[in-house]
Amino acid sequence: MRKLLYGMNLSVDGYISAPGDDLGWSEPNDELFQWWLGEERAIELFLYGRRLWETMSSYWPTGDQQPGATPTDIEFARNWRDTPKVVFSSTLDEVDWNARLFAGDAVAEIARLKAGDGGPMRVGGAKLAAAAMRAGLIDEYTIVTHPVLVGGGAPFFTVLDSWVNLNLVETRAFPGGVVMNRYETRR
Template sequence: MMRKLTFAMNVTLDGYIAAPGDDLGWSGGDGPDSSSSGEFFQFWSDRVGATDLALYGRKLWEVMSAAWPTADQAPGATPAEIEFSRRWRDMPKVVFSSTIDKVDWNTRLVTGDAVTEITRLKTEDGGPMDIGGATLAAAAMRAGLIDEYVLVTAPVLVGGGTPFFTALDSWVNLNLVETRTFPGGLLLTRYETRR
């Protein structure tokens, strides 16, 4: 039985995970200083709590590791932020990068071919894996390694930036398995890849 690999990100209605200049201000919850008391934040926290291994590209790793490892010690941290911070810090992580040389917070660095390593990780014993970061996820998408797509779509058009989906060589047929709405007009859609 292969481990399940899920690509889960916040996305704009026009399909971007970051607006031009890597702006995430539209996303409704990308750091300790944003709204982190509601069910949307809790959804992401529970995903982290249920993830056996998280795979990160360098840019997303830098965003997350700058914000979350010590957020539980910040003055005024909410109970939800404290829980997320601890879950994130404890969750095993792999960062794929050839430009950084050190990672921490229960993380290991892979500098070699990402597709080869992700393929190997999928065959190991263990629970579900999440993948994040546009470049890394695009490589896994093109290689047919992603089993599930989770999009939390924000009701905003940003006109450009970093796309959620990459160019593909062939169609990928999906089955819709869940929809859910969050306050503020956020819409979760979860799809499984048809094998």
């Protein structure tokens, strides 16, 4: 059985983007970006909601060719292109960059993928992750908290029907007051 991971940058007040989909507050420093690259290299399948797909696919296919691209930018772009992806959307007609489109029951498809063989999968996008969270499919949460209050936007967490008990397995501080906490779901 594969592990399903959910991890993103978020504000102290729990948002992954500010109103208007503003992500400017979550710009990673070099150390944090290098850490995220290491995390992403371990993923065998990315699961994206439409909005996160549009954000990622608008930049990373050619991120290594941008003026001033750092070695980490270059490696992140290559890893992003090479890693298989499933994009969950009922409004898109097609996707590219080593991705396939899925328009059916997202929770059933994620459960099917999770039951298969292979390495870890990462779910991304607030709505898609919320559906997986409510269904009890997430095995690990990686919360990278930035020292900012944004006052609204897309929340990292969703409303749940019952408690989910977690075990803290790792904590790490990064420059600029950013803190990463990793939790495993207690089953």
